[in-house]
Amino acid sequence: MNLIFNPFQRNNTPTSVLLVYTGGTIGMKADPVDGTLKPFDFSGILEEVPELRKFAMKIDSYAFNPLIDSSDVEPALWQALARLIRDRYDDYDGFVILHGTDTMAYSASALSFMLDNLGKSVVFTGSQLPIGEPRTDGKENLISAVEIATAKDSHGRPMVPEVCICFNSQLLRGNRSVKVNATGFDAFKSPNYPLLATAGINIKYNNSFIHYGYDRRKGLTIHTDLDTRVSVLKLHPGITEQAVRDILLGDGSRAVILETYGSGNAPCQPWFLALVREAAARGKILLNVTQCLSGYVDMDRYATGRSLKDAGVICGHDITTESALGKLFYLMGENTGNERVKALLEKNLKGEISK
Numbered sequence: 001m002n003l004i005f006n007p008f009q010r011n012n013t014p015t016s017v018l019l020v021y022t023g024g025t026i027g028m029k030a031d032p033v034d035g036t037l038k039p040f041d042f043s044g045i046l047e048e049v050p051e052l053r054k055f056a057m058k059i060d061s062y063a064f065n066p067l068i069d070s071s072d073v074e075p076a077l078w079q080a081l082a083r084l085i086r087d088r089y090d091d092y093d094g095f096v097i098l099h100g101t102d103t104m105a106y107s108a109s110a111l112s113f114m115l116d117n118l119g120k121s122v123v124f125t126g127s128q129l130p131i132g133e134p135r136t137d138g139k140e141n142l143i144s145a146v147e148i149a150t151a152k153d154s155h156g157r158p159m160v161p162e163v164c165i166c167f168n169s170q171l172l173r174g175n176r177s178v179k180v181n182a183t184g185f186d187a188f189k190s191p192n193y194p195l196l197a198t199a200g201i202n203i204k205y206n207n208s209f210i211h212y213g214y215d216r217r218k219g220l221t222i223h224t225d226l227d228t229r230v231s232v233l234k235l236h237p238g239i240t241e242q243a244v245r246d247i248l249l250g251d252g253s254r255a256v257i258l259e260t261y262g263s264g265n266a267p268c269q270p271w272f273l274a275l276v277r278e279a280a281a282r283g284k285i286l287l288n289v290t291q292c293l294s295g296y297v298d299m300d301r302y303a304t305g306r307s308l309k310d311a312g313v314i315c316g317h318d319i320t321t322e323s324a325l326g327k328l329f330y331l332m333g334e335n336t337g338n339e340r341v342k343a344l345l346e347k348n349l350k351g352e353i354s355k
């Protein structure tokens with residue numbers, strides 16, 4: 001743990017935030033030799049973002065080792081993050097996780113299930129341009145994330161006790177977020193849920209959409225047992241029987257996320273439905289998630305969706321694939337039997353589905 005800023009204290013209890021750096025563009029600098037982006041020493045973050053000194057708060061930093069491009073994120077990182085937040089929970093008013101944008105929506109989704117009874121903000125942020133670049137979006141993202149992670153209402157309660165993503169002046173619920181732009185600053189969207197806040201001249205909180213349901217008498221609990229035996233089958237015209245067979249019936253998966261068309265539709269060919277039925281009969285958990293960015297699965301709308309329902313496929317409603325993955329890892333890791341997992345997939349656990 002590296003204390004990087006300890007300003008004046010009010011009532012001996014200054015507002016405090018822990019910045020956790022996992023890697024990603026935000027903390028990278030161009031290597032003078034080969035020009036590739038490489039992580040810089042995160043303890044120097046105040047030199048890169050001196051604006052942070054203006055906050056009257058204690059800002060500590062913690063950097064993972066090794067720092068990774070988020071394409072290398074594994075569930076082990078989520079487990080480490082959950083443990084870190086639990087261990088430091090009483091020491092900080094909020095947590096900011098600096099993370100590569102590529103898999104940020106997966107990590108924020110997974111953490112939303114792994115942190116139970118969360119009563120503080122856990123705000124993921126990152127950037128499209130490294131923080132050392134003149135036109136970087138990283139400074140604004142980081143400064144807004146710090147402000148939001150430590151914001152309290154007039155009763156001293158956190159404004160956003162959720163796992164969320166702060167990016168491009170928007171605050172999104174973590175398990176509703178998707179990366180939608182590989183190069184623009186507007187990298188994330190929450191297509192099926194309103195923004196939790198927007199950062200303009202003031203930060204405007206969308207209180208009626210923020211979840212405040214934590215029990216203040218109880219502390220945070222974490223769930224770090226994850227069962228990662230999940231595959232994703234993305235349908236496309238021309239998909240072969242062999243490809244579907246390999247994914248649906250492969251030994252390595254306990255659950256398969258079916259990324260279907262439109263409102264949850266799939267081919268009606270007998271070979272396809274026979275494979276779905278066989279996978280269901282073998283006890284696989286099959287979850288229907290739409291490939292569309294917005295809208296939801298309704299398996300009663302078309303015959304092509306109805307046949308999936310009849311074959312035993314569970315409705316994913318408007319869940320994202322990112323969130324479905326984290327939800328399945330968490331539910332299956334809880335030593336829950338498949339029938340119970342299926343029942344819980346239909347339930348809104350952490351605001352991940354509109355139901």
Ligand code: ASP
Pocket residue numbers: 023024025026068069070071099100101102103126127128
């Ligand atoms: N490849 C980088 C990562 O996800 C991109 C970024 O940080 O925006 O780590």
